[in-house]
């Protein structure tokens with residue numbers, strides 16, 4: 001395993017649309033391991049492949065309930081809304097308030113390329129929406145209500 005460099009806002013790789021993963025290769029398995037290591041090292045709760053410069057539809061998430069790998073994810077249902085503070089490992093030192101659904105249901109493939117259905121509420125729903133936005137080249141800063149703030153102390157990034 002190895003840490004990968006997290007791309008930061010201004011890097012055009014973060015504005016691109018990612019391609020679907022068609023097969024699980026050794027290379028992709030290594031990418032997933034590296035993404036978890038990189039995310040945990042940075043104290044994040046989620047990381048999308050384009051954040052480490054790879055334009056694949058793959059995200060890793062861990063909001064404290066254990067690691068989740070979502071390959072070719074798509075949101076199939078949402079409910080309610082929540083507005084709360086969000087940050088991003090690609091936008092270091094900044095945070096802002098974003099409104100997201102309070103519940104999401106996602107269809108995806110796991111690391112065995114088997115179909116999985118994941119449901120999340122609150123922080124997990126927020127993390128899923130945030131990470132999936134990365135796959136289509138979107139950053140949370142586009143959705144911030146009011147001003148982007150400077151982080152005062154330690155906070156979770158996604």
Ligand code: ZN
Nearest residue numbers: 088089090158
């Ligand atoms: Zn992010």
